Amino acid sequence: MAQHMAGKKIAITGPRKAAEMSKLVEKMGGTPVLRPAQGTVFLDDQELRSSLKSWVEQPPDWTILTTGIGLEAILDMSAEMGIGAQLESLLSRGSVAARGYKTVNALKKRGIIPDVRDDDGSSAGLIRSFAPYDMRGKDVILQLHGDAAPLLVSWLQEQGAAVRQVLPYRHVPPEEQDLAALLNDILEGQIDAVTFTSAPQIRFLAEYAASQGKKEAMLAALENQIIAAAVGKVTANGMLEEGIKRIVVPGEERMGSMMVELGRYFAGTEAVNGYGLA
Incomplete structure (x- = not known):
């Protein structure tokens, strides 16, 4: 080298x-x-379990996934809770957006192709790809890793969407x-x-x-x-x-x-x- x-x-x-x-x-x-x-970085079990329960009981119009490792953590926890099949079914049938190639690959492993994906690996790229979609009045679940995404959250709210954030990990x-x-x-x-x-x-x-x-x-x-x-x-x-x-x-x-x-x-x-x- x-x-x-x-x-x-x-x-x-x-x-x-x-x-x-x-x-x-x-x-x-x-x-x-x-x-x-x-x-x-540690898993916030209690909050994540509550978020997943709400996810299954009140399915969103859109699910936005931003990290592959976060998606894996969500699916592992949902399986442990006994709602894994329900959650995967919701992802398969619902509207899904993905940011980053690792997230896309994690979905593909389960036979899920995102309806929307970024064009460059960034939140700004994901926002650009949402251009054809009307988000007014949409209920959105936004999976983050362990940190906020103010740009994405602000844009969704400006479009009139209601955002539920799911953070499987917390950065210390x-x-x-x-x-x-x-x-x-x-x-x-x-x-x-x-x-x-x-x-x-x-x-x-x-x-x-x-x-x-x-x-x-x-x-x-x-x-x-x-x-x-x-x-x-x-x-x-x-x-x-x-x-x-x-x-x-x-x-x-x-x-x-x-x-x-x-x-x-x-x-x-x-x-x-x-x-x-x-």
């Missing part, structure tokens, strides 16, 4: 697969710096000392790049930086000195919403692809924001 990261220090903020990502950085000649910006904030270390690395120029694998990681960091009165300084460092990388467009859009504008994003949403793209950036062979971002 080309040593495009030789001499570079790369902050890894995602707790999942941090070891694998570290090995990739090392293979490319860089030094990984573990800086978790997201705590443990990381330890404050971890965020402090990452923020210091950015402000002091101790790293050359920071990688993000989910929107909550950016949100937790941005909120902490703001609480310390250092968000503008952080954004300036990311604009002028340190490059930020996102695993995909959903994560990149979360970064844009927080004011991070200089972003490396792979064409394919994979952690390995993100590292390769970051290496290409350091080698000077790839433009920043080359995939239709801001």
Whole structure:
């Protein structure tokens, strides 16, 4: 593997697969710096059970699914509750929208083809694909992962839809000392790049930086000195919403692809924001 990261220090903020990502950085000649910006993600059993019970008892006009792992968690829990067959039947017969290829693949495994899917893996892309549909007065169940989707929720409400959100997982904030270390690395120029694998990681960091009165300084460092990388467009859009504008994003949403793209950036062979971002 080309040593495009030789001499570079790369902050890894995602707790999942941090070891694998570290090995990739090392293979490319860089030094990984573990800086978790997201705590443990756990299943919120009680709320999820209540949501699934309501889902089956009051079937929606539309079901919007945004993550494959979230859909799997929902179906596993519904099976445990004894309502799995009912829920799968509702998905098969009802109007379904899906965001992201993993969500589409999880549906296809069960013989379900979504009526609407995004055109680029983002919530904005999903909204564009809804253009032919009238959502006024529609009851919508929106499955999220562990974080809100304000853009999608706001759009649905503006269209006159009633939205019920189902969050099978909850993101827990990381330890404050971890965020402090990452923020210091950015402000002091101790790293050359920071990688993000989910929107909550950016949100937790941005909120902490703001609480310390250092968000503008952080954004300036990311604009002028340190490059930020996102695993995909959903994560990149979360970064844009927080004011991070200089972003490396792979064409394919994979952690390995993100590292390769970051290496290409350091080698000077790839433009920043080359995939239709801001």
